[in-house]
Each structure stands twice: as C-alpha cells, then as structure tokens.
Amino acid sequence: MIIAEKVTVSRSGRKLIDTISIELKPGQFTVVIGPNGAGKSTLMKVLSGEMKPDSGIVSYYGTSVDLCQPADLAKRRAVLPQATQLAFPFTALEIARMGAVAHGALNPSEEARKALSRVGLRGFESRPYPSMSGGEQQRVQFARALAQVPQAVVDGAPRALFLDEPTASLDLGHQISVLETARDFASAGGMVLAILHDLNLAAEFADHLVVLHHGRVVAEGACHETVNDDIIASVYGIAGAVGRVPAAHIPYVLPQSRHR
Amino acid sequence: MKALAMPFRRTGEGDRTSQGVLVLFLLAILLVLSCLISLHVGPTGVGLRDLFAYLTGNGESLTTQERVILEAVRLPRTALGLLIGAGLAVSGAMMQGLFRNPLADPGIVGVTSGAGLAAVCAIVLGGGVLAPVAMLLGSQFLPLMAFFGGLIVTWVLYAIATRDGRTSTTALILCGIAIGALAGALMGLLIVVADDRQLRDITFWSLGSLGGATYGRVLSILPFIAFVMAIIPFVSKGLDALILGDAAAFHMGVPVQRLKRIVIVAVAAACGATVAVAGSIGFVGIVVPHLLRLAMGPSHRFLLPGCALGGGALLLIADAVSRTVAAPMELPIGVVTALFGAPVFLFLLIGKNGIGARDLP
Numbered sequence: 361m362i363i364a365e366k367v368t369v370s371r372s373g374r375k376l377i378d379t380i381s382i383e384l385k386p387g388q389f390t391v392v393i394g395p396n397g398a399g400k401s402t403l404m405k406v407l408s409g410e411m412k413p414d415s416g417i418v419s420y421y422g423t424s425v426d427l428c429q430p431a432d433l434a435k436r437r438a439v440l441p442q443a444t445q446l447a448f449p450f451t452a453l454e455i456a457r458m459g460a461v462a463h464g465a466l467n468p469s470e471e472a473r474k475a476l477s478r479v480g481l482r483g484f485e486s487r488p489y490p491s492m493s494g495g496e497q498q499r500v501q502f503a504r505a506l507a508q509v510p511q512a513v514v515d516g517a518p519r520a521l522f523l524d525e526p527t528a529s530l531d532l533g534h535q536i537s538v539l540e541t542a543r544d545f546a547s548a549g550g551m552v553l554a555i556l557h558d559l560n561l562a563a564e565f566a567d568h569l570v571v572l573h574h575g576r577v578v579a580e581g582a583c584h585e586t587v588n589d590d591i592i593a594s595v596y597g598i599a600g601a602v603g604r605v606p607a608a609h610i611p612y613v614l615p616q617s618r619h620r
Numbered sequence: 621m622k623a624l625a626m627p628f629r630r631t632g633e634g635d636r637t638s639q640g641v642l643v644l645f646l647l648a649i650l651l652v653l654s655c656l657i658s659l660h661v662g663p664t665g666v667g668l669r670d671l672f673a674y675l676t677g678n679g680e681s682l683t684t685q686e687r688v689i690l691e692a693v694r695l696p697r698t699a700l701g702l703l704i705g706a707g708l709a710v711s712g713a714m715m716q717g718l719f720r721n722p723l724a725d726p727g728i729v730g731v732t733s734g735a736g737l738a739a740v741c742a743i744v745l746g747g748g749v750l751a752p753v754a755m756l757l758g759s760q761f762l763p764l765m766a767f768f769g770g771l772i773v774t775w776v777l778y779a780i781a782t783r784d785g786r787t788s789t790t791a792l793i794l795c796g797i798a799i800g801a802l803a804g805a806l807m808g809l810l811i812v813v814a815d816d817r818q819l820r821d822i823t824f825w826s827l828g829s830l831g832g833a834t835y836g837r838v839l840s841i842l843p844f845i846a847f848v849m850a851i852i853p854f855v856s857k858g859l860d861a862l863i864l865g866d867a868a869a870f871h872m873g874v875p876v877q878r879l880k881r882i883v884i885v886a887v888a889a890a891c892g893a894t895v896a897v898a899g900s901i902g903f904v905g906i907v908v909p910h911l912l913r914l915a916m917g918p919s920h921r922f923l924l925p926g927c928a929l930g931g932g933a934l935l936l937i938a939d940a941v942s943r944t945v946a947a948p949m950e951l952p953i954g955v956v957t958a959l960f961g962a963p964v965f966l967f968l969l970i971g972k973n974g975i976g977a978r979d980l981p
Contacts, residue, residue, distance in 0.1 A: 409870075430874060431875075433871075434873025437871075439867075444865060448720075450863070450917070451636070453634030453635050454634065454860075461857060469635045484634075485633040485635070
C-alpha cells in the first residue's frame with residue numbers, strides 16, 4: 361500500500377498541492393483528473409518518490425519514501441512519464457530493456473520483447489526510437505514501465521504503476537488498449553495511478569476517482585459519486601455536460617458505449 | 621560477462637548485444653595491431669620478426685640499439701598513447717551521456733582549456749607561489765592541477781548549461797567558447813611572466829605531443845586513467861537510463877546525483893591527466909564515440925569499453941602517422957587528430973542523418 365498523508369508542495373509562494381492525503385490500494389485503479397495546473401503531475405511526482413514534499417509523508421508499506429534507496433523504489437513501482445525525446449538512436453527494444461534491467465531481470469531482452477508485444481509493438485523491436493511516431497514512442501515508454509514491473513504481485517507484495525497521461529498522443533484504439541493493460545495489472549493485485557484528461561476514459565476505467573482543483577482534492581470516490589454536473593461545472597467550468605446526449609446534428613463517440 | 625561467454629549467440633531483432641560483442645572483439649584486434657605498428661615504426665625501424673621475438677621473450681636477435689629504442693622510447697610511448705587515447709575517448713562518451721548530447725566533447729566545451737590553464741599555472745607558478753603545493757605533490761603536481769582545472773570547468777559548465785535536468789546545446793557550446801577564451805587570456809598573462817625554460821615547456825605542451833614519453837609519465841597518469849576505466853561497469857547502466865532524463869533514470873533506480881558527481885570527476889580526471897602529460901589532443905573524444913555509436917548502438921555497456929579500445933587504437937595510429945609522414949621531423953599529434961577529426965566532425969553535422977539535422981533537446 362502506498363500512502364500520502366497531508367502532503368504539501370510549494371513553489372515560489374504558490375501551493376502546487378495542498379495537504380493532500382491519498383491511498384493507493386492493491387487491486388485498485390486510481391485515476392486523477394483535474395484541469396491544467398491542478399497539481400496532478402506534482403502529486404504523482406511526490407507519490408513516486410521523485411519529489412520531496414515540503415510537509416507531509418509518503419510511505420511504501422509503512423516505510424517512509426525518504427528511507428528507500430532509488431533501486432528499492434524501482435523494484436516496487438514503475439513510472440510512465442509524459443513525452444520523452446532522445447538524442448541517441450536507441451532501438452525500441454533497448455528502451456524497454458532498460459526497464460527490465462531496472463528490476464533485475466535475468467533475461468532483460470526477453471522480458472523487453474514480451475513487454476513490447478503487450479503494447480502491440482511486436483515487430484518494432486529494432487526501430488530506432490527517435491524515428492518512431494509520438495504515439496509509438498509513448499507505447500515504447502509504456503512497455504519500459506511494464507518491463508520494470510512485469511508481475512503485479514511479487515512474493516505477496518503488490519507493485520505499482522504510475523501513468524502520467526498515458527493516453528496523450530494515442531489514437532482511440534490504443535488509448536483503450538493501454539488502459540486495459542493497466543486495468544489487468546490492477547486486477548492481478550497491483551496498484552495503478554493514472555492521470556487522465558479524458559473524462560469518459562476516466563469514468564470507464566477508474567475504480568477510484570480523485571478530482572483535483574487548485575492543488576486540493578475536491579472530490580473522490582467511485583465514478584458515479586464523483587462525475588456529476590456540480591463537480592464538473594465547478595472544476596472545469598462546463599455545465600450540463602454529464603450524462604446528456606448532444607444536439608442531434610453533432611455526432612459523438614463514447615468509448616464506454618462499446619460495452620453495451 | 622555472460623554475453624562474452626557466448627559471443628555469437630543469436631539475440632534477435634533490435635537487441636544489439638551480439639553486435640556489440642563482435643565490435644568489441646574487432647576493436648581489441650585493432651588495438652593489438654596498432655600497438656604493434658606503434659612499436660614498429662619510427663626513424664629506426666624495428667623489424668616485425670624481431671619485435672615478435674622480443675615480445676615473446678627471446679630478444680637475442682635484437683641489437684643493443686634496437687633494444688634501447690624499444691625499451692626506453694617505443695614502449696613508454698605506446699603505453700602513454702594507449703592510456704591517453706582510451707582516457708580521451710571514454711571521457712568524451714561519458715560527457716556526451718551526462719549532457720545527453722552527442723556534441724559534448726571535453727575539447728569543444730572548454731574542459732581541456734580549463735585543465736590546460738591549470739597546467740600552465742603549475743608550470744609557471746610551480747617554482748613561485750605554488751611551490752609548497754608542488755613540493756607536497758611531487759611528480760603528481762602537474763596532473764593533479766590539470767585535474768582540478770578540468771573539474772572546475774566541468775562543474776561550472778554543468779551548472780550553467782543544465783536547467784531542470786535538460787542541457788541546452790547552445791548554452792553548452794557558447795559556455796565552452798567563453799571558457800576557452802578566458803583560459804586563453806589567462807594563459808597569455810602567465811606566458812608574459814614565464815621565463816625561457818617555462819616558455820619551452822608551455823610550447824611543447826600546448827601543441828600536444830606524445831614526444832617526451834617516459835615511464836614516469838606513464839605512471840603519473842596511470843591512476844587517473846585506471847580510475848576512469850574501473851568505474852565503467854558501474855556507470856554504464858546509469859548513463860543509459862540518464863539518456864531518458866533525470867526523472868526516468870531515478871524511476872529506474874539510478875541514484876542520479878551520485879552518478880553525475882562520479883561522471884564529472886571521471887571526465888575531469890581523464891582530461892586533466894591527458895592534458896598534463898600530452899597537451900590538448902582534440903577530437904578523439906567526439907569522433908571515436910560517434911563512430912562507435914554507428915557501429916554498435918548508443919548503449920554505454922558496449923560504447924564505453926569500445927571507446928577505451930578504439931580511442932587507444934586511434935591515438936596510436938595517429939601517433940605513428942605523426943612520426944612518419946614528415947620524418948625525421950615529428951608532427952604534433954594534436955595536428956594529426958585535428959586533420960582527421962575535424963572533417964569527420966563536420967561530416968557528422970551534415971547530411972540527413974547528421975547530428976545537425978536532428979532537433980536536439
């Protein structure tokens with residue numbers, strides 16, 4: 361279990377996140393939503409141990425994150441960052457392999473290959489990363505994160521997957537398949553924390569939804585409790601958009617409808 | 621090491637492990653050949669047959685003169701070239717990894733100038749203001765001074781050119797130009813106050829040469845280069861991860877700040893040591909890593925050992941050229957590496973796959 365208790369981060373006089381408490385539970389897919397500048401990425405950085413909060417505590421299974429070595433943390437959680445550019449021509453396989461090396465895989469190339477096929481990039485192993493499209497690069501990075509935590513639970517200890525806008529620059533089909541892979545990870549007993557901008561995807565995949573606004577948690581809980589007109593209007597300034605069909609002349613595509 | 625045990629294992633698409641091992645093997649052969657060339661060529665040729673006989677322990681066929689030349693001149697010179705070439709190429713590759721930028725080279729960004737300035741300080745002020753330090757450090761005075769000069773410049777560069785874990789190529793290169801100019805000006809000042817003997821030392825040294833190679837010099841830089849080579853296995857995984865950014869490297873378990881400190885010290889150690897004994901020898905640190913990236917991919921687990929082998933080989937060949945093309949005159953080796961390296965460097969910048977064609981972060 362990964363727990364943040366009353367964490368606050370201030371930068372140049374402004375509180376990026378303000379006394380936030382959040383708990384990542386095994387088997388749970390937690391999604392953070394909120395407008396730009398709400399503090400979503402900062403919260404993820406604090407939870408992943410990358411950023412030290414100015415006050416408050418982050419703990420992994422009761423151990424404060426300050427006391428964990430980077431190598432220990434790397435075995436317990438993997439992070440998918442936002443778009444990454446490289447000046448060196450690593451192949452897709454070599455990037456994914458770094459994740460496998462980070463958790464101490466015995467055969468990192470083989471695990472990297474598996475991770476690439478999990479994100480639908482079988483056959484792309486030898487492609488130089490800088491020559492791939494933005495969406496393909498994003499999936500290579502996802503494969504790297506998966507290769508770092510290939511199993512959701514190891515020796516009874518659940519692993520965590522942190523995804524910072526995993527669907528950015530992906531087409532609809534791949535958005536869904538990436539989130540389905542993450543949900544499988546949670547179903548297998550792992551912890552997932554994803555930052556999403558697409559409220560429809562958030563509503564479909566989140567077991568637990570956290571709504572951030574101005575660095576504070578304004579709502580959290582199951583989707584049907586948190587995604588309602590009041591909250592969406594107060595956070596995004598868009599009223600009357602929840603659960604309503606648009607005007608007849610505008611076509612609309614709702615990915616969740618595929619389950620009907 | 622597992623990979624070395626089965627060098628030609630088929631590892632499949634996208635995995636350049638076997639390719640890396642193969643290139644390392646070829647580089648090792650190249651290095652042995654260049655050592656032989658370095659021992660063989662010169663104003664007094666030592667026949668290859670005699671050379672082999674000598675190296676295998678039956679040197680009876682050699683004349684005393686040949687034996688003296690080999691033992692007093694060629695062997696220390698070859699050893700020195702080996703260490704310097706390896707040090708320059710490895711420190712270049714490490715610096716490019718640290719700055720996440722294939723154009724970072726200790727010579728281009730001013731580390732060599734900083735080390736050089738410190739070395740000139742040591743030569744000119746070693747008998748005066750710095751005499752107590754010189755007494756204390758003895759024969760290690762010059763290399764240590766150059767090391768600290770290089771260390772200060774690398775640190776300053778990193779502090780100026782890197783913001784939020786990203787290095788600006790423009791800031792890096794401009795900073796290198798400014799540091800180079802400053803170091804040049806301060807050297808000019810020191811040259812004014814230098815006496816004749818010191819001037820000769822400075823001139824010899826600033827051209828870059830393996831000329832006065834002695835076992836003493838080999839021994840004085842050995843600890844520095846040995847340190848740099850010894851850390852290769854411990855930094856290569858971290859440098860690979862660092863290419864993805866500070867945050868990603870941390871996520872993959874790399875203690876980022878510690879890694880950077882170690883690499884900065886290693887770059888300064890290699891530059892300082894080589895500058896102290898051979899002056900500034902340019903382009904080895906950028907050409908060797910770049911050519912090897914083309915041959916074996918950018919992964920540091922093969923690139924760094926490859927640079928150690930390839931850098932040594934390249935410098936020995938350059939030195940052999942410098943001794944033979946204008947014989948009995950000897951070209952400064954810095955001239956040879958620049959004549960070969962600068963065009964290669966320009967070539968790397970142009971073309972659709974060139975460094976200049978890519979949008980660097």
